[in-house]
Amino acid sequence: MTNPGRLAGMFAGAKLGVQMRNPVRLNILTIALVASASFPVAEAFADGELNLLTWEGYADDAFVKPFTEKTGCAVNPTYVSSNDEMVSKAISAGSATIDLVSPSNDATLVLIDAGAVEALDISKLPHLKDYYPAFQKPAWLTKGDDLYGVPYGFGYIRVALKEGAVPGADSVKALWDPALKGKIAIWDNLESLYLAARYVGVKDVYNMTDEELDASMKALIALKPNIVKFWASDAEFTELYASGGILGGNTTELALSKIWGEGHGDLVDIETKEKRGGWSDSWMVVKGAGENPCTYAWLDWVSSAESQAIASKVTGYAYSNAKAFDLLDDATKALLTKLKTNDPKVLNEVDWWQPVARRSKYLEVFNQAKAASAP
Structure with missing residues (x-):
């Protein structure tokens, strides 16, 4: 991956x-x-x-x-x-x-x-x-x-957290909890911009207005104190969790399966109120x-x-x-x-992926958020 x-x-x-x-x-x-x-x-x-x-x-x-x-x-x-x-x-x-x-x-x-x-x-x-x-x-x-x-x-894109890290977690908003400072890993992909968009209530994350993109960027920047790593592979996320480097983040079912198979059954697949992205x-x-x-x-x-x-x-x-x-x-x-x-x-209920007409704009916003200093 x-x-x-x-x-x-x-x-x-x-x-x-x-x-x-x-x-x-x-x-x-x-x-x-x-x-x-x-x-x-x-x-x-x-x-x-x-x-x-x-x-x-x-x-x-x-x-x-x-x-x-x-x-x-x-x-x-x-x-x-x-x-x-x-x-x-x-x-x-x-x-x-x-x-x-x-x-x-x-x-x-x-x-x-x-x-x-x-x-x-x-x-x-x-x-x-x-x-x-x-x-x-x-x-x-x-x-x-x-x-x-x-x-x-x-497959679906998951929000997963160690059991008890955020008690009662049932929303993507759990990732923004201050208790997770320096303890989550986020996918280095536009899917994480979609995650931030769902956090601020955007309904159609594949056709965002400039205002919705700006709000999503600000939400992703606000999440940065909690982010220890933007992951690029299932193996990277798996290793971070297995070593205790993170308490969760957004991830895939293959990473979850690998982590569970290695005996880390405490990683919970959160059933969020918001829709999940899906491929x-x-x-x-x-x-x-x-x-x-x-x-x-x-x-x-x-x-x-x-x-x-x-x-x-x-x-x-x-x-x-x-x-x-x-x-x-x-x-x-x-x-x-x-x-x-x-x-x-x-x-x-999955929010299945769609082509994004303004992908270059989405990438610009996502890269700005990644480059921004944590608040």
Whole structure:
């Protein structure tokens, strides 16, 4: 998650970096068992091939190999480190060299509006009916009546604090408590400007006015006495907490899982009154690539519960097909339940990332806040 290209990508909330996407093989036996389940793709396309532009972990052998064995479609992944790289290459290269891309939800509408991706034939995607309602036809993949992507991995941005650090904490406002002076770490990303915006009551953090941006900047500056570090990776946040250097901050479910797994069960995922930011990756078909028979074979496979259960074990993420949860081992089910990534009510309350038209202004404000002296 440390890759600076992704963290500094051209879209708001340019999502978590490549290190976070490296395969996390939690239970090889479970992967093998799930992979042996019935494969949803019926046809085989001998000597076909598929070119993917995606994140590390999204073309892992654990689920690519059974796909290739069943369909005959060879998968050729090219990995990127930022949404801007993915969008730029998809628009410039087109289906001549790329069949599918997997951008985050703050970039999908950019591709749709540019005409770089094509609407999906949902009659070829029967597993979509098994998706959580929040992902069946999300706004970031829809134009008119058409759906332009198959939702895949997702996650939320969390506010987490050591138990008892701020008694009764139920709001992002807890991070501003004087008791946390010099004891929190904040993500070095626009998501932390959104955090400050929610603190001052902004409802649409992705379309702020100048006045709202100014208020958010002042709130972030007011938080600086509590900030010991602007973190750039899950590992950095995890190490700070494990060493006692911080009592919490804003973070990700992968960091929480790692910290809990290392025996620090006292870090609490705060259920804030304000909405959480959320990312969602989706598979999208580059314009013209729908004619490749391997394209819909891949979309059918990666949208299935079987495939997504394998992917969850590989990457550590939650996935969009609700039935995938039932195929996981008990320990993983317990973890995802604790993280509330399988709760439809919570999914509907997430403030999912969107493109920010004035991103340069947002970055200017965020950088001013970081450079300002603590009050």
